[in-house]
Amino acid sequence: MSGPLARRLSGVVAWLREGYPGGVPAQDYVPLLALLRRRLSDDEVAEVARELASAGLAPAGRADIAVSITRVTDALPSQDDIDRVRDHLAFRGFPGDEA
Template sequence: MSKPSFVEAIVGWLREGYPQGVPAQDYVPLLALLRRRLTDDEVAAVVAELISSGQVPVDSADIGTSITKVTDALPSEDDIDRVREHLPAGL
């Protein structure tokens, strides 16, 4: 048996937890749980992108732009902070 995809795993988890369907009042909390977060590899890729671009120093907009380039997704403040924590001092 093959491993289910990420989406299939989430749908299966939701179906087990909510066999009668998700109540409307649970939509927002569920979406908060399912929010995407940068992986460690993506953080490293964004840091590498920023360093190789030579943009020194970088600000939140630069980090956000690089996150979007790497992931094709809008960055969250948490993602920007995670990348900032991994930048070498002075960037």
Template sequence: MTKFLAKIVAWITDGYPEGVPGPDRVPLLALLKRRLTDDEVKAVARELMNRGEFDNADIGVLITQITDDLPSVDDVERVRSRLAAKGWPLDGPRDPEENA
């Protein structure tokens, strides 16, 4: 077990010494949702820049390959922001109304 994971387990154990009650399980797991690390965001952006042409689907596919989960809107935006910071021509951050 990594030190990071051990800290999470210790935190949960301290908060729930008798075990996590049923109603608290879903919200607790939601707090522990996987998020790309800064290094992973950089790696995804680097791979996309090396490819040359890509779209949001490509960003999502690379994130899925790393996390084995569907990409979150937040992680896609973090990659897009990283690409924009590196001068990659994007159409700007996604307008929430575009996804409606």
């Protein structure tokens, strides 16, 4: 992948690495994907998840990424989980999700 989309996704991954330097906690992974889906397409979310897994920052391996995205699509996390992750991201300067 190259061009503006690659730069955008690289920016998201870089920001997540900064926001979660020790990796994304398992309980935050699905709510994080749910929040990212409000700003990115499913393919973009999958690419970000693959990048996080490759960098060892996600609790899921490559084989688990599609399952995680399906969980986001089919059974959204609780509002408390989303609020917790949103607060974590906002604290680190990630723009709010007005969508």
